Amino acid sequence: MDFKDYYRILGVDRGADEEDIKRAYRKLARKYHPDVSKEADAEARFKEVAEAYEVLKDPQKRAAYDEVFRRWERGESFHVPPGTDGGYEFRGEGVDLGEDFDPSEFFEAIFGRATRRRGAHFRRSGGGVRGEDHHARVLIDLEDAYRGGVHTITLRMPVLDEHGGVQMRERRLEVALPRGVREGQHLRLAGQGGPGYDGGPAGDLYLEVAFRPHPVFRVDGRDVYFDLPLAPWEAALGAQVDVPTPEGPVKLSVPAGSHGGRKLRLKGKGLPGEPAGDLYAVVSIVQPQPLNEQARQAYRALEAAFPGFDPRAALRGI
Structure with missing residues (x-):
């Protein structure tokens, strides 16, 4: 995805202070507010400025x-910010952009959906004030979602130093991942948020789970997909092939006459759950290159064996 320069969007310098940023926002928000602006792209610009x-x-x-x-x-x-097992940890407060605020893919890649406003700063509990809840986005491997168990994650937490500057501090936590945890699911770590005041309990830490990009598998809900390359004769005649799964290799029967794009289902091999998802092998035909005369003769024999075959029949008459 493309990088978004928020400073350019607001028309301020990198060193702009809080008041400069606030003035720039108010000016542009008035200019592009959909209720008053006549510009064709006002709504999109207003959303961009608010973000x-x-x-x-x-x-x-x-x-x-x-x-x-x-x-x-x-x-x-x-790309998503670097870190051993996750992104950044934030407090639950923020500018209230309303229920209709729809952050861009760029925004969510850095901060995740969990950084939207989450209610009051503090809550009173008994004789003290309960600490604020924190929110963070953590990256895990797909295989971790299959196995579950306790994992060590590292969060990067921006904190203010004694001079008012912002420093990044690492925080390591032991987190119990439930088997079958889904992308976008939130895990609550009780008492791991902000400290309480006057004897009040600590707040909670909410972790939004995201999967690292996998070199083989794609996830859609509880279902998992991967591309299965086949030779033309394997697709045409059928075959038994070894295929990977996040839990280890298995044998898969390829039916005769399989075509490119066909989905072969391995029931229950997707993300664990009640019910478990399925694993789909998406057929891709790999055409061998005719690098010598013998291979070219084989292709000529194939052409002669199918004299009426028209691969572009569906395009006729369009």
Whole structure:
């Protein structure tokens, strides 16, 4: 995805202070508000300006964004921020953009959906004040979702130092991942949020689960997909082939006459659950190259064996 320059969107310098950012936002919000603006792209521009302000007005989100900005300036392509097992940890507060706020894919890649506003800053409990809840987005491997169990994750938490600057601090936690945990699912770690006040209990930490990109598998809900390359004769005549699954290799029967794009289902081999998802092998035909005369003769014999075959029959008459 493309990198978004929030400073350019608001028309402020990288070193702009809180008041400069607030003034720029108010000016542009008035200009592009859909209820008053006559510009054709007003709604999209208003959303973009609101998203930029949501990040730059908050010291913690701004620190996380600036780190990604520096990597982008060095010529690195944008991707989810680096970290052993996750992203950044944030408090539950933020600018209230309403229930209709729909952050962009870029915003969610850095901060996740869990950074939307989550209610009051503190809650009173007994004789003290309960600490605030924190929210973070953590990346896990797909295989971890199959196995479950206790995993060590590292979060990166922006904190203010004694001079008012923002520093990134690492925080390591032991987290029990339930077997079959889904992408987007939230895990609650009781008492791992902000500290309480006047004897009040600590807040909770909510972890939004996301999967690292996998070199083989794609996830859709509880179902998992992968591409299965087949030779033309395997697809045409059928075959028994070894295929990978997140839990180890298995044998798969390829029916005769399989075509490219056909989905072969391995029932119950998707993400564990009640019910478990399915694993789908998506057929892809790999055409061998005729690199010598013998191979070319084989292709000529194949052509002669199917004299009426028309691969473009569906295009006739279009």
